Amino acid sequence: MPLSRTWSVALLGVDGQPVEIEAEVSQGKPKVQLLGLPDPALNESKDRVRAAVRNSGLEWPDQVTLALSPADLPKGGSGYDLGLACAVLAGAGSVPQTKLGGTVLIGELALDGRIRPVRGVLPRLLAAKRAGLTHAIVPVETLAEAALVGGVHTRGAARLADVLAWLKDEDSALVEAEPPAPVARTDALDLADVLGQPEARWALEVAAAGAHNLLLVGPPGTGKTMLAERIIGLLPELTSEQALEVTAIHSITGSLSADVPLVTLPPFIAPHHSASIAALVGGGVGTARPGAISKAHRGVLFLDEACEYAPGHLEALRTAVEEGEIRLARRDGVVRYPARFQLVLATNPCPCAPPRDVDCTCSPVERRRYFARLSGPLLDRIDIRTRMRPIHAMDNSDLGPPESSVTVRERVAKARARAAERWAEHGWQTNGEVPGPALRRHSRLPAKATRLLDRGLAAGFVSARGADRCIRIAWTLADLAEKDRPDGEDVAAALEFRDRRAA
Structure with a gap:
């Protein structure tokens, strides 16, 4: 029987590499061979695909050889299942090959033939578009995400039988992609909620206007976390290009919502101080996955109780803060994830953390040892450092009504526009870059x-x-x-x- 071919995409960090799937079907002792450096999850797809084909009412051939090219590129995950099934059935003559040539097939198959969603659909389709592929079929749950890629005719499928009917030019239940609806901005956290703290509020505005790293130091209960959480309300929305960058990362981590498939606002990521280094910078076996610093790309990484983090965790951030990307070397190669985030730290001045400095029971050595977890090289990368005032009264009416996030955001937007115009010929958007x-x-x-x-x-x-x-x-x-x-x-x-x- 003739060879059949179709396409899928391998992920390397946030970049994709089109993968050609070839299938050769022959008679003989039942056997399925999968070539092309598959990982365990992909190697198990032989059994998933065979069961899905049989439960879709079709015969599985006796001998099948499947090759994924480039052969020297490590491939992993279950997203190849749909492509493997269609290649085998086309090779067996069960479906025509006419539509397979320029179509990318992405999805995991359940044993009963259902198509399950997979991570990273957006970066996969961006890579397919760059390679000149013009059609794609994805799990119906990820169709809203896939619709963000223009120039590729994308359809969503719920079952393998629907895809096979489409290949045969029969009536099928494939769903056409629709342009995503615009998402209105909601400002849930308002700067007007913060009592007093004029110096810290000014420092927050300057940090937002220039994308500068910020350190807030003060006793507990003075509003450090409240201020940090409200910096997102001061930042402008992402540009179209930035939104796709951020959405691609969140697609890989599986944190996208079907209701809001495009991330249009700067992300705010706040890991706990007990998080591992891999959770912060990324990690994993075989190919590294993005961590918190990459999820915060084009947004804010907030480390509350910064001095409670292990020194090694904080030092791991230094290169990313300076270079705007993280490089992770693992068994299957080196991947690069963007990590141009704004770092905001908040910490108590000492371990006992009394409401007032005069009540501190820590010795000078203890205070120095506690704050020394923020090393000199790390502090040198923090642009703005400010102390929080203790709150002496709940009524701050003598200071006038506090400004809202909307008012401050207007000033921040004007300042950012001036900076973007100044550095436009060099490609920088903010002074911090x-x-x-x-x-x-x-x-x-x-x-x-x-x-x-x-x-x-x-x-x-x-x-x-x-x-x-x-x-x-x-x-x-x-x-x-x-x-x-x-x-x-x-x-x-x-x-x-x-x-x-x-x-």
Whole structure:
């Protein structure tokens, strides 16, 4: 019998690689051979596919050889089941091969022929589109996600029998994809809920405007977590390109909702301090999966009780904070996941954490040891450090009505627009993304403005990296004040944000 061919997609991080599935059917002693470096889950698909075909009312051939190409690419997961079944049946002559040539088939088969959803449909279809494949069939539960990929005619299937009827040009129950409906923004957490804390609120606004990393230090109950959770309400919605990037990562982790298939708002990820290093940065056997820092891509990673994290966990974040991506080496190769997140830390100043510093029972050694879990190199990557005030009264009417998230977000949006226009030719969107050499090369400040910063460098009060971050904050302060460029006051204010005494 002639060879039959169809297509599926292998995932390598957030990138996909089209995989050609070939099937050869012959007579003889019953045997199924699967070639192409399958992992255990994929190797078990031989039994799942055979049972699904028989329970769909069709005969399974005696001898079947299945090859997945490229042969040297490790392949895993159950998403190849649908492609394997259609290739075998086309090779046996049960269905025609006419429609299989340019169609990607994705889905796991149940023993009774149902098609179950799999992770990573969006990045798989993006890879199929780049390879020139124009048709796709996916599990009906993931159809809303698949519809985000333009240029690919996508249909959803609930059962193998529906796909086979479509291949035979018979009436089938395949579902056509529809464009996703726009999602309205909801601001559940409002900055107006936070009592007092004018300095911390200002630090939060500056951090949001420039995508700067932030450290909040203060006794329990002063609003550190409340403030951090409300930073999302100050950030603008993701652009179309950014939304697809973020949605692809969440598709791989299986955290997408069928009701809201496109992530349009910056994600807010807050792992517990007992999380493992693999949960933070990613991990797994064979091929590494994304962790919390990649799920926070284009959003905020919030580490509450930061000093309760093991030092090794915090140090694992340093490279990702600086480079905006994480590289994970495992048995099956090295994968890269984007991780351009905004880091927000909150911590108590000492282990006993009294409401007031004067009530602290910790010794100086204990306080230093506790806070030393935030190492110097990590703190050097934190742009803004601020202390929280103890709350002395529940009535803060003398300070005036607190600003809402909507009001502050308008200022943040204007500041971000100024920064995006300034760095547009270089491809940067925020001041926090600009590398230090580019700051000195393209937007060098006059010596008069950086005089105080030069003194800090000479005295060892600030490092070269810290000086670069100081200049970024100064640009953000200038953008918020709608000034063309920072002056000496902006640099001095930025330097105070990095004062180690604030930590």
